[in-house]
Amino acid sequence: MHLLNTIGMSREQLDQLIESALRFKSGDDRSRPLEGRSVALVFFNPSLRTRASMQVGIYELGGNAVVLEPGGTSWTLEHRAGVVMDGDKTEHVAEFVRVLERYCVAIGVRTFAALKDWNEERTDPILNAFARYASVPIINLESAMHHPCQSLADMMTIREKLGTGRKRVVLTWAWHPKPLPMAVPNSFALAAAQMGHDLVIAHPPGYELDEELIEQLGNVEITNDIDAAFSGAEVIYAKSWGAKQFYGDADRDLATRAQYRSKWIVDEEKMARTNNAIFMHCLPVRRNVIVTDGVIDSTASVVIDEAENRLHVQKAIMASLLGG
Numbered sequence: 001m002h003l004l005n006t007i008g009m010s011r012e013q014l015d016q017l018i019e020s021a022l023r024f025k026s027g028d029d030r031s032r033p034l035e036g037r038s039v040a041l042v043f044f045n046p047s048l049r050t051r052a053s054m055q056v057g058i059y060e061l062g063g064n065a066v067v068l069e070p071g072g073t074s075w076t077l078e079h080r081a082g083v084v085m086d087g088d089k090t091e092h093v094a095e096f097v098r099v100l101e102r103y104c105v106a107i108g109v110r111t112f113a114a115l116k117d118w119n120e121e122r123t124d125p126i127l128n129a130f131a132r133y134a135s136v137p138i139i140n141l142e143s144a145m146h147h148p149c150q151s152l153a154d155m156m157t158i159r160e161k162l163g164t165g166r167k168r169v170v171l172t173w174a175w176h177p178k179p180l181p182m183a184v185p186n187s188f189a190l191a192a193a194q195m196g197h198d199l200v201i202a203h204p205p206g207y208e209l210d211e212e213l214i215e216q217l218g219n220v221e222i223t224n225d226i227d228a229a230f231s232g233a234e235v236i237y238a239k240s241w242g243a244k245q246f247y248g249d250a251d252r253d254l255a256t257r258a259q260y261r262s263k264w265i266v267d268e269e270k271m272a273r274t275n276n277a278i279f280m281h282c283l284p285v286r287r288n289v290i291v292t293d294g295v296i297d298s299t300a301s302v303v304i305d306e307a308e309n310r311l312h313v314q315k316a317i318m319a320s321l322l323g324g
């Protein structure tokens, strides 16, 4: 009933969502399954694409979006069970969710990793607290560990640009001036593997993704050699993320990653070694840090189509969860 991640979803289920998204995009599907209904969108963190595309998508499906920002436009929220709430949190997720579902037929939640405690954050505690108390569908709008709406839009974009066949898909770490969460690379890697692509993950030593997630990917090539990874690639997906060993110690991560600046960037030289690869990134992206102007402004770049597809995929997800 919830969409928290794509773990356990079959290729057929992913294909069905992508095909539904393609029908929304082409205009073949103009259904309005949210007519007269409201969906809550809860943002603990900033957003451009997710917020705008969800609001527009809900409107286009006939519904109404209720946007809430805990600690900003709504009360600060506690998610832990059994705590004595004598600190700075005003309301518990238990009541927040149970009240909202009297008004709304689904709740979307964005809650990033704070990169403070790996063992805790890898369990997606805030998102799972919403799911625990909810009797309406919870839609993950990017949590500590997963961003399924993004990865489904990514898979849709690969299919649109390159067809339905198996492709050599490279997920590459990139240098960034601060450690970032792993939700996007986790979900991209998982969905690429589920779609049957030949997945290569390139990152410097120490920047391994979650071991349990890697096990779920099955046959995946992991390399510390960014140059070798680009050879023959048909998709280059760039993303930076923080090292799990340095959660709670950003300074050590920054000191470690300093050596990778200028080397771990997507540039024209590396793209020239690919098999005419498309360039993908979830956005927002730092130009000339993650990717050069020359690549993101080239015909290989599909980042704007990728962002557009968020709208169509999320309409497909909401129609699937809430239609009928």
Ligand code: CP
Residues within 6 Å of the ligand: 046, 047, 048, 049, 050, 051, 142, 150, 282, 283, 284
């Ligand atoms: N890709 C993505 O989720 O963008 P926003 O953070 O702007 O929503």
